[in-house]
Amino acid sequence: MKKLIIPISMLFVAGLYHAQATNTENYVQTRVYLEPVTASSSSAKQIQTVQYFDGLGRPKQVVNVKASPTGKDVVNYIEYDQFGRQVKDYLPVPQSGTMNGAIVLNPLSNATQPSIYGTEKIYSEKVPENSPLDRIQQQIQVGTAWANKPVQFGYDTNITGEVKKYTTTTVWENGATKSGVSDGGSYPQGQLYKNTVTDEDGNSTIEFKNTRGQTVLVRKAVSASENADTYYVYNKYNQLAFVVPPLAVVGTVDQPALDNLCYQYRYDGDNRLVEKKLPGKGWEYMVYDKADRLIMTQDANMRANSKWLITKYDQFGRVIYTGILAGGDRTSMQNQAGNLVITEARHPSGFTKNGMQVYYSNGYFVDIETVLSVNYYDSYPSYSFNPSFPSTIYGKTILTDNAATLGKSTKSLPVMTLLKNIEDDNWTKSYSYYDTKGRPIGGYAINHLGGYTKTESELDFAGAVLQTKTYHKRLDTDVEKVITENFTYDHQNRLLTHKHKIDNRTEEILSQNVYNELSQLKTKRVGGTVLGMGLQKVDYTYNIRGWMTQINDPANLGIDLFGYKIKYNQVDGLENPNIDFMDLKVKPKFNGNIAEVDWRTATEENEPLKRYGYVYDNLNRLSAGFYQKEGSANAKEYFERMEYDRNGNITRLQRSAGLLSGSTTALSIDNLKYDYSGNRLTKVTEEQIGNSNGYPYFVTHNTITYDDNGNMISHKDKGINSILYNYLNLPSTVISGSGRRSSSSSYIYRADGTKLKKILANSFAMSGTEIDYLDGFQYDNKVDLCIGCPSSSAILKFVPTSEGYFDFEKNLYIYNYTDHLGNVRLSYADPNGDGGILPRDMNSKYCEDMGDGNMACYDVWMPGEVVEVNNYYPFGLMHNYTGTTMNSYQYKYNGKELQETGMYDYGARFYMPDIGRWGVVDPLAEKSRRWSPYNYALNNPIYFTDPDGMDVVETASGTTYTGDDAQSAFRSLRSQLEGGPRPKIISRKEWGAKSPILGGGRSYEKLSPTMKMFGAFDVSVGGVPIDLAKYYNTITVHHSGNKDDYMSIQQLQQKEQDDGYADIPYHFAIDSKGNIYEGRPIGVKGSHVKGGNTGNIGIVLMSDLDTENKGLGFFQSMFETSDGGASTAMRQSLTDLVSHLNGKYGIQYLGGHKEKATDPRNCPGNGGMKIVEYLRNKLHMLSPKNEN
Structure with a gap:
């Protein structure tokens, strides 16, 4: 017997324990303790896995010991075919009990239990081709219904005339490439690799790549005779110069087409992107310092005012402050910055700007006009407004900036952030406090009005939150509000209960969770004050793919207020609900699209079942949503029907209203025709004459106008005369109407884009309304506009909770039923405190014993306790009927706030549900370049949502939006299904990493945390806050090329530092034994692909994987039958790591170094590329686009 027991340290105590594992098997046992122990323990709270290997060193079974909610083992079974290939991937199977880690002889036998998988097929299959290349031809998903619905892969080369050949001419202008593009005919036969992926519903994507591995064309089949083609065009330096989206491909790529529809890129001599132009926007410019750090950026609106957004760093590459600077053109600014390593340092007096003392030097570009944000690290600056520093929080000692006190300090940690309001010189000052393990457990934020929000968190040994307290004041003179939240967990740290208390009010139990054996949320009791009870009991069901299928049962509500059913590969309604569109049929879907949703509420007596049936085109765009109500399914109510151009711009939208009393057919309210200039919507024409409920009708419709950044600045059809934007392209003022009937909405934001205030004013009224948004607490304040009028005080309206919100005016917890998109569908409360919810107004008999043997009975009117009911068209417009019995708050579609203009505020952009598009270019438009940058949710708002307006x-069929707790549970399950257990990653501390060598032009750019409220952190790049899951979208694989069989991680670090790197340039390294090491921290930008490190995770395989260096025979080299030196353990670890990173960050692109590099090289070798291509197919990723 061979056994290896790995202790997990980091924040946990390791234990070496001899499991009840079979003594005839090879295994690795891992324990992560969730509570402190002083010796190895089998009874302590822990996450324990045992991985078993066969005689060839291949994993064959993973036992997750006592991992199910009832303490039973959950087993991942692994099998191989006769060629040693893992062509079947089995779902994890909960067992009937626990064997304390021993190998399970028949791990699949319990899978047939009805509560587990029943009769479903529980493995996915890969069907490889019958050749030495081993390429995947089909992938068949789990589930009996998918057995004959494979994803199919095809491999070929192009034929003559199949692919256009764009040619470029490149010259140097102002120190940057400037390319022109022309039609060069087509590629000759056999010049391009052609890879085809056809999904379960027959929708095809074809990718053509050249011999350098660069993607030339991505083709989506719209129909048998029409394609949506996106071309990638490279200059003579093999840099991506143009992206030509589908709408531009159909015509001549002349200058208007380039400016209005295409993506254009220019680079300097160091291969850095310095100029770019997105469709419909003006040129954007970038300036770098000598260390290749992005120092300045400028968009078209800023250029019109000769302004630059500047970012300054400290000596460790951390962003320390940002601001706005006056300056000339890019060339002059680059000449000033290019020979300097621009760093600033802490300074005892610093400088003053915008009413704030900044304790940093200002030695470079000293004429900053406006400071927007300041980040402090290591030690807390001495401001007069600093709050009292806590010595403990929940009994835990707080780190100070003096290492002499505890032997450790806040060195390297972000401790404070200052954020200026964009529209005025008021500031938000935020502090973070840490325990002795460096975990943030407290925060203090002084808001721009002088009040504060203070948070304190009690963490358990493993970092799970046990209790939080939030202390809040709008103004410093206000009465403090205190919110206390308590959390309990099961033995695997799944959330069980979440309790909430406002001040000294009775504690409310927001949620009580029960999970099935697959760790999916099964039941949630919501609201109330008694454990085991609840105002509503919400039941969830899932299909074999892990996709949510029901929230309660709409066919049998019982005492539930709301039921919702999602159907993918099942259609119960009419195939053709609207005979006006005979070509649009509702069909079962197998690729994750939703075919139908059913719902019912209990707000009407005998309320009929309601349904939407959905129709999609071959690009997975929603073509129609057909509403059907029980008893009148073909009445043509509430339907939406869309047509698109090749870029996904809506060209026509038709919509109907609800059924009028006495009618059998609903009225059409919209027949909208869209006109465009490029992707910019210039006019919407309402062709439904006589419409009074839909889009406004005019004999001659008005033109929609835009600024140079592509922001919509007027939409007069809807009464919007002008919109002014700040430098983040967020609306600062919206003016509607004219003359005495004009009104305005003005907004105040922090420099990070957080909305702080909205001011509503009407020219015909002598009062207005101010709404304050302060760390979730929302206030309304009626403001008198007349001189000498008395002022009113702000009223605290509500604060959100994980299940809805608390209404301070009504002193009520209000709970929301939301669907899979986060749409608020029904809200309810318990104003009488009886523990039950009356769904609707009704007369009831009340009887009283008169004491003489007689009963006196009265008719009593009882008001319903449902706060609001909302139904939505597919693109988010609300139906014209909304049932309410109380005033409701304005967070509706996707849980976003509905504005007075009818738009929804998503954070980065405002969305217009009446026309189904944004009014501002997508800030991350380059992540989906074949789509219009104004499209909403890739034109599939039933499958996708956009949490912040950026992505x-x-x-x-991914994360279900049924509350934060359910999201967490389901993400955990999805990780199990897709990537298996998280791989063991040996930390830098564990392998003894040396410190980075900084300075001397060595790149070590930290993605600096920007502190936010409640002790949480985002990451900023160039001073712009981002989420790492949105920042990272690419993985690039390398090989070290060492000729010996084994290289240590220490040797790798020494080699790279000797070669002039600050540290290991890769984020992860894998050795021949399969050990995964942390390289450059994930919060530090990689340095492994020249000019292409942004958003790119680097992984190096510590071996020589080039078959040409291995003395292979001609046949082996040609067909790449060798693994090129990659051991089985190395391949498996790479698979586990990429799967894990994909689940965590949503990786889109996976490639080898040679696919991203601009210079010829064969990294990671032929063997490495073989592994990369296998993983790319397995995980449905794209090859990298050779771009920054």
């Missing part, structure tokens, strides 16, 4: 996420 879409999957919903129903």
Whole structure:
């Protein structure tokens, strides 16, 4: 027997324990303790896995010991075919009990239990081709219904005339490349690799790559005769110069097409992106210092005012402050910065700007006009407004900046952030406090009005939050509000209960969770004050793919207020609900699209079941949503039907209203025709004459106008005369109407884009409304506009909770039922405190014993306790009927705030549900360049949502939006299904990493944390806050090329530092034994692909994987039958690591170094590329686009 027991340290105590594992098997046992122990323990709270290997060193079974909610083992079974390939991937199977880590002889036998998988097929299959290349031809997902619905892969080369050949001419102008593009005919036959992926519903994507591995064309089949083609065009230096989206491909790529539809890029002599132009926007410029750090950026609106956004760093590459600087053109600014390593340092007096003392030097570009943000690290600056520093929080000692006190300090930690309001010179000052393990457990934020929000968190040994307290004041003179939250967890740290208390009010139990054996949220009791009870009991069900299928049962509500059913590969309604569109049929879907949703509420007596059936085109765009109500399914109510151009711009939208009393067919309210200049919507024409409920009708419709950044600045059809924007392209003022009927909405934001205030004013009224947004606490303040009028005080309206919100005026917890998109569908409360919810107004008999043997009975009117009911068209417009019995708050579609203009505020952009698009270019438009930068949710708002206006996420077939707790549980399950257990990563501390060598032009750019409220952190790049999951979208694999069989991680670090790098340039390294090491921290920008490190995670395989260096025979080299030196353990660890990173960051692109590099090289070798291509197919990733 061979056994290896790995202790997990980091924040945990390791234990060496001889499990009840079979003594005839090879295994690795891992324990992560969730509570402190002083010796190895089998009874302590812990996460324990045992991985078993066969005689060839291949994993064959992973036992997750007592991992199920009832303490049973959950086993991952692994099998190989006769060629040693893992062609079947099994779902994890909960067992009938626990064997304390021993190998399970028949791990699949319990899978057939009805509460587990029943009769479903529980493995996915890969069907490789019958050749030495071993390429995947089909991938068949789990589930019996998917057995004959494979994803198919095709491999070929192009034929003559199949792919256009764009040619470029490149000259140097102002120190940068400037390329022109022209039609060069087509590629000859056999010049391009052609890879085709066809999904379960027959929708095809074809990718053509040249011999350098660069993607030339991505083709989506719209129909048998029409394609949506996106071309990638490179200059003579093999840099991405143009992206030509589908709408531009159909015509001549002349200058208007380039400016209005295409992406254009220019680079300097160091291969850095210095100029770019997105469709419909003006040119944007970038300036770097000598250390290749982005120092200044300028968009078209800023250029019109000769302004630059500047970012300054300290000596460790951390962002210390940002601001606005006056300056000339890019060339002059680059000449000033290019020969300097621009760093500033802490300074005892610093400088003063915008009413704030900044304790940093200002030695470079000293004429900053406005400071926007300041970040402090290591030690707390001495400001007069600093709050009292806590010595303990929940009994835990707080780190100070004096290492002499505890032998450790806040050195290297972010401790304070200052954020200026964009529209005035008021500031938000935020502090973070840490325990002795460096974990943030407290925060203090002084808001721009002088009040504060203070948070304190009690963490358990493993970092799970046990209790939090939030102390809040709008103004420093206000009465403090205190919110206390308590959390309990099961033995695997799944959340069980979440309790909430406002001041000294009775504690409310927001949620009580029960999980099934697969760790999916099964039942949630919501609201109330008694454990085991609840105002509502919400039941969840899932299909074999892990996709949510029901929230309660709409066919049988019982005492539930709301039921919602999602159907993917099932259609129960009419296939053709609207005979006006005979070509649009509702069909079962197998690729994750939703075919139908059913819902019912209990707000009407005998309320009928309601349904939407959905139709999609071959690009997975929503073509129609057909509403059907029980008893009148073909009445054509509430439907939406869309047509698109090749870029995904809506060209026509039709919509109907609800059924009028006595009618059998609903009225059409919209027949909208869209006109465009490029992707900019210039006019919407309402062709439904006589419409009074839909889009406004005019004989001659008005032109929609834009600024140079592509921001919509007027939409007069809807009464919007002008919109002014700040430097973040957020609306600062919206003016509607004219003359005495004009009104305005003005906004105040922090420099990070957080909305702080909205001011509503009407020219015909002598009062207005101010709404304050302070760390979730929302206030309304009626403001008198007349001179000498008395002022009123702000009223605290509500604060959100994980299940809804607390209404301070009504002194009520209000709970929201939300669907899979986060749409608020029904809200309810318990104003009488009886522990039950009356769904609707009704007469009831009340009887009283008169004491003489007789009963006196009265008719009593009882008001319903449902606060609001909302139904939505597919693109988010609300139906014209909304049932309410109390005033409701304005967070509706996707949980976003509805504005007075009818738009929804998503954070980065405002969305217009009446026309189904944004009014501002996507800040991350380059992540989806074949789509219009104004499209909403990739034109599939049933499958995708956009949490912040910057990027879409999957919903129903990915993360389900049924509250934070359910999201966490489901993400955990999804990680198990897709990537297996998180791989063991040996930290820098564990392998004894040396400190980085800084200075001397060595790149070590930290993605500096920007502190936010409640002790949480975001990351900023160039001073712009981001989420790491949105920052990282690419993985690049390298090989070290060492000729010996083994290289240590220490040798690798020494080699790279000797070669002039600050540290290991890669984020992870894998050796031949399969050990995974932390290289450069994930919070530090990589330095492994020249000019292409942004958003790119680097992984190096510590071996020589080039078959040409291995003495292979001609046949082996040609067909790459060798692994090029990659051991089985190395391949498996790379698979585990990439799967883990994909689940965590949502990786889109996976490639080898040679696919991203601009100079010829064969890294990671032929063997490495073989592994990369296998993983790319397995995980459905794209090859990298050779771009920054």
